[in-house]
Amino acid sequence: MSQSFDEITAQLKRRHRKSARLKWMSMGALILAATFLVVFIGDMLVKGLPAFQQAQIQVEVSYTEQSMQIPPAAVSDEARSLVSRGYLRLIPGRMRDNPELMGTTRMEWVLADSEVDQYLKGHYTRLSESHKRAVDRLKEAGRAELKFNTRFFTSGDSKMPELAGIASAAVGTVLTLIVTMAVCFPIGVMTAVYLEEFAPDNRLTQIIEININNLAAVPSILFGLLGLAIYINFFGVPRSTPLVGGLTLALMTLPVIIIATRTALRSVPDTIRQAAFGVGCSRWQVVRDHVLPLSLPGIMTGSIIGLAQAMGETAPLIIIGMVAFIPDVSTSFSNAATVMPAQIFTWAGEPERAFTEKTAGGILVLLAVLISLNACAVWMRKKFERRW
Amino acid sequence: MNQQTAQIDAHSAPNHERSPGQPVNHNEDANHALSIRVRDLNLWYGNNQALKNINIDIYQKNVTALIGPSGCGKSTFLRCLNRMNDLIRSVRVQGLVEMDGRDVNDAKMDEVALRRRVGMVFQKPNPFPKSIYENIAYAPRMHDLVSRKAEQDELVEQALRDAGLWNEVKDKLQEPGTSLSGGQQQRLCIARAIAVKPDVILMDEPTSALDPISTATIEDLMDKLKKQFTIITVTHNMQQAARVADYTAFFHLGEMIEYNDTRMMFSNPHTKKAEDYITGRYG
Amino acid sequence: MQTNQIFLLFCGVLLALGLAAFFMARAKATRTRASGTAMYAQPDQYAWFSVLITAGPAVLVSAVGAFAMLLLGAEIPTLYLLASSLAIAAIGLLLGLKQVRPDFHARQAIERVIQGILAAAAMVSIITTLGILLSIVFEAVRFFQMQSFWEFITGTIWNPGASFLAAAGRGDEAGSAAQFGSVPLFVGTFIITLIAMMVAIPVGLFSAIYMAEFAPDRIRTLAKPVLEVLAGIPTVVYGFFAAITVAPIVVDIAGVLGLDASYSNALAPGLVMGIMIIPFISSLSDDVITAVPDSMRQGSLALGMTKAETIKSVVLPASLPGIISASLLAVSRALGETMIVVMAAGMRPNLTANPLEDMTTVTVRIVAALTGDQEFESAETLSAFALGLVLFVVTLALNMVSVIMIRRFREKYRSNNL
Numbered sequence A: 001m002s003q004s005f006d007e008i009t010a011q012l013k014r015r016h017r018k019s020a021r022l023k024w025m026s027m028g029a030l031i032l033a034a035t036f037l038v039v040f041i042g043d044m045l046v047k048g049l050p051a052f053q054q055a056q057i058q059v060e061v062s063y064t065e066q067s068m069q070i071p072p073a074a075v076s077d078e079a080r081s082l083v084s085r086g087y088l089r090l091i092p093g094r095m096r097d098n099p100e101l102m103g104t105t106r107m108e109w110v111l112a113d114s115e116v117d118q119y120l121k122g123h124y125t126r127l128s129e130s131h132k133r134a135v136d137r138l139k140e141a142g143r144a145e146l147k148f149n150t151r152f153f154t155s156g157d158s159k160m161p162e163l164a165g166i167a168s169a170a171v172g173t174v175l176t177l178i179v180t181m182a183v184c185f186p187i188g189v190m191t192a193v194y195l196e197e198f199a200p201d202n203r204l205t206q207i208i209e210i211n212i213n214n215l216a217a218v219p220s221i222l223f224g225l226l227g228l229a230i231y232i233n234f235f236g237v238p239r240s241t242p243l244v245g246g247l248t249l250a251l252m253t254l255p256v257i258i259i260a261t262r263t264a265l266r267s268v269p270d271t272i273r274q275a276a277f278g279v280g281c282s283r284w285q286v287v288r289d290h291v292l293p294l295s296l297p298g299i300m301t302g303s304i305i306g307l308a309q310a311m312g313e314t315a316p317l318i319i320i321g322m323v324a325f326i327p328d329v330s331t332s333f334s335n336a337a338t339v340m341p342a343q344i345f346t347w348a349g350e351p352e353r354a355f356t357e358k359t360a361g362g363i364l365v366l367l368a369v370l371i372s373l374n375a376c377a378v379w380m381r382k383k384f385e386r387r388w
Numbered sequence B: 001m002n003q004q005t006a007q008i009d010a011h012s013a014p015n016h017e018r019s020p021g022q023p024v025n026h027n028e029d030a031n032h033a034l035s036i037r038v039r040d041l042n043l044w045y046g047n048n049q050a051l052k053n054i055n056i057d058i059y060q061k062n063v064t065a066l067i068g069p070s071g072c073g074k075s076t077f078l079r080c081l082n083r084m085n086d087l088i089r090s091v092r093v094q095g096l097v098e099m100d101g102r103d104v105n106d107a108k109m110d111e112v113a114l115r116r117r118v119g120m121v122f123q124k125p126n127p128f129p130k131s132i133y134e135n136i137a138y139a140p141r142m143h144d145l146v147s148r149k150a151e152q153d154e155l156v157e158q159a160l161r162d163a164g165l166w167n168e169v170k171d172k173l174q175e176p177g178t179s180l181s182g183g184q185q186q187r188l189c190i191a192r193a194i195a196v197k198p199d200v201i202l203m204d205e206p207t208s209a210l211d212p213i214s215t216a217t218i219e220d221l222m223d224k225l226k227k228q229f230t231i232i233t234v235t236h237n238m239q240q241a242a243r244v245a246d247y248t249a250f251f252h253l254g255e256m257i258e259y260n261d262t263r264m265m266f267s268n269p270h271t272k273k274a275e276d277y278i279t280g281r282y283g
Numbered sequence C: 001m002q003t004n005q006i007f008l009l010f011c012g013v014l015l016a017l018g019l020a021a022f023f024m025a026r027a028k029a030t031r032t033r034a035s036g037t038a039m040y041a042q043p044d045q046y047a048w049f050s051v052l053i054t055a056g057p058a059v060l061v062s063a064v065g066a067f068a069m070l071l072l073g074a075e076i077p078t079l080y081l082l083a084s085s086l087a088i089a090a091i092g093l094l095l096g097l098k099q100v101r102p103d104f105h106a107r108q109a110i111e112r113v114i115q116g117i118l119a120a121a122a123m124v125s126i127i128t129t130l131g132i133l134l135s136i137v138f139e140a141v142r143f144f145q146m147q148s149f150w151e152f153i154t155g156t157i158w159n160p161g162a163s164f165l166a167a168a169g170r171g172d173e174a175g176s177a178a179q180f181g182s183v184p185l186f187v188g189t190f191i192i193t194l195i196a197m198m199v200a201i202p203v204g205l206f207s208a209i210y211m212a213e214f215a216p217d218r219i220r221t222l223a224k225p226v227l228e229v230l231a232g233i234p235t236v237v238y239g240f241f242a243a244i245t246v247a248p249i250v251v252d253i254a255g256v257l258g259l260d261a262s263y264s265n266a267l268a269p270g271l272v273m274g275i276m277i278i279p280f281i282s283s284l285s286d287d288v289i290t291a292v293p294d295s296m297r298q299g300s301l302a303l304g305m306t307k308a309e310t311i312k313s314v315v316l317p318a319s320l321p322g323i324i325s326a327s328l329l330a331v332s333r334a335l336g337e338t339m340i341v342v343m344a345a346g347m348r349p350n351l352t353a354n355p356l357e358d359m360t361t362v363t364v365r366i367v368a369a370l371t372g373d374q375e376f377e378s379a380e381t382l383s384a385f386a387l388g389l390v391l392f393v394v395t396l397a398l399n400m401v402s403v404i405m406i407r408r409f410r411e412k413y414r415s416n417n418l
């Protein structure tokens, strides 16, 4: 006679406890991973959100012959050390563009020095006590304020944190990615179509397949070595340009697109191919008119993910010199440029506190773009997901 | 025990008013001690009712066969008996499944304990990706049925012998269970189930994936095993039901239409539907 | 003439020839068909075939010519090149028109060409791998001509500082000779990878177990995208996080415990790298765990096993090859990870096992060697390629092993489908 329920249940107590332990442990692991994400995003927000504001102070600017020669003379001695030096340097240019300014004196909101900015944001600052008091007075009079930092989005890099912006890096990223996608999208899709629909099952095909898998696992920095040795040193493509950066990233993104496209092609059921062959379509016609249109959403999703990956890549671009200091926005494929992650990297290396804030601000922008791209990919996958 | 004996007396008496779960006719040679009593069992998958008012008494140390057209709820019913339906989220169960005086669906019933006593063999053999030996030793060891290695060896051998597999595998106990043929794998699964010494073994179409020779072996095995265990089996094969079962229940569209002594069921069915199905005019 | 103008001229004439080929071939085919002759292909197909045969060889010839001129320095007058490729196009046009015959399989010819183009595209990935391999090997060989291989593999002092002087022919002036012993770099890489794995494997694996076995659907649909977000964060961002946030915390905590930690300690990049790899491990493990057939779980549960016992004794052993394979891939990622260590780990080669000290890694030294202003020919620059070669070989080997294991895993469940 076997044991009764009560006997068995009693024996099971210990085992159930163990079972619960595994459940809680594994749940804890997931919570831990989620916590990492929350802490991380929270940290970036705390550090980066202030970058979207910048201190401005209202001072009297006198546009005289003298300020044309010696820009700092445009503001009073007292205000001079509180106003951004970079901003003062722009005064002669503005006077040249607007001749009617000459000889006038105006109360204007001007960009404050980054130390004033940090002081107003309540961060550590090297401002002297007397300057701090001066800022306090201005603030009480309503003449010192934190305003939205448009410059962060419209200007290029600068050695002065209050002037630095992400525009040149953003444009560089766009140019680089245009090259990347222009190269790797057609090649990737063609490769996948060949492997899925045309390739004979022979040794060469197998080698190509294994090779693609391996390529996907090659550390990205090695693509930088390839870019340096082959594109730059052998073919003479100019260094630091969106062209060489894009070509390097293209090789890196290639396996992502190939693998995604193959998955998409494979999910088109064979019955559709057979039906098309049945009405006398040739292999290429079947692919062009039936298989590719049906797998297009999958291909697009994979490409967006590949694009997002390329957009966040830094290491190979450092190797091929895309960490250059680029103060002006350039829209040429063959001028030196930088990209968003490389800009983040350079700023992270700057010693000033104000740059830490700029770095985190740039990170927030980059993350926003990447998360939107990924969300877009997930949404597309959901929307076009088809059960055959 | 006493209560069960009382029931035998009550129902061996002719012309007695039948209670809802009893077979129309009693098998004279059968053991009539009650193993599982099912009353008014209803089951829904979401809004779709898959079992309707099932009443059935399952007798100990007998083979009970469940037959019926595909989708009529045989597997669903079988899974109710060891609460494998708990694994399906949409399932809702109502009614009584009683074993050993306890309601199986009761909140206090531990489904793990239940499954210890109600084992199951599946349609497709599903040996674990372990050695033949480990496939069998794994559960008894977890249940503390064995304490020493020698005991464990003995138990493995006994289970394999009972399942009629010992002679074929005794020299390759360390080979993976998946290296056996389909019929051997299914017998390994039976050996695995009997090694934990359950009271009841549920078999869901255990031979449907097998060739005729393996099927015959497993049918013989069921006949032997019913000396120790209560066996409930689902089959689509009328001859198989006729050969191995003492009692047969006919299911149709979620209802149990007829429950009868197997010989009577196949020679003189009580209901029209069962007759049509058995004679092949339906289903 | 300017190159630009030549290029425009070439494109213009080619376009015109192509259009001519298309319409003339179509017209001819239509005419033939109208006269009642049965043809193997549609008029459009003849048209496309003519276009292909007109433009294809011409483009190819001009591309080869341009390549030879620009890169190999061949002296071909541009006008000759232009003229010859256009002549080839014209010949192609004539040939194409001649092929508009009822018994010519234009469609098959087109298909063959298309297949050829697709196959050529597929070769790009092979060429890429070869390119990586050759570029690295070639430069690495040059490095080993300057420095002893044995010294590189077994040396414990990495001090490339003086090598640029040697390259400038002033080697004797330097106080000490450059040394390229890579052991400290590998030890640093190994320790940081180890720390990362100690974070990523348990957290990733247990998260996967939770998601695959315990989580209600609602949590699963929520957690998957969250993990994907973690996976999509660029490494430069993780690097910043490690350097600015985590490293000071590590120093503070070590201080509280009475330990001395460097601000570029190995623990911070290791931990952050672990976080980075969690989603990688968890999503791969989740895949293999859910790939274990449900019949396995049911078989175990039907024997009266608890859920945890089923997971531990049946599901995990069954998915072990997949999990190991995922972990190997993760190790390979950690070894090759660059930005986190460049930003948060040290620059100083330091042979130690104490994760609170600063240490450097292979990738950090590759970046350091290639971002300075050295001559490309200096031993320091070339050392980057030697390190890159080692990295390539190791990650390739890890990847291969992992692919083999995952294939075994798949086959196991295929063979059991009776």
Ligand SMILES: Nc1ncnc2c1ncn2[C@@H]1O[C@H](COP(=O)(O)OP(=O)(O)OP(=O)(O)O)[C@@H](O)[C@H]1O
Pocket: B045, B050, B068, B069, B070, B071, B072, B073, B074, B075, B076, B077, B088, B090
């Ligand atoms: N997991 C499930 N979710 C929803 N409905 C289910 C599920 N399993 C079974 N059903 C439904 O319950 C009904 C009974 O199914 P069941 O599998 O019990 O039939 P069966 O008699 O075992 O059939 P077969 O002879 O084909 O095995 C069917 O209508 C089926 O569609």
Ligand SMILES: [Mg+2]
Pocket: B074, B075, B076, B204
């Ligand atoms: Mg069934």
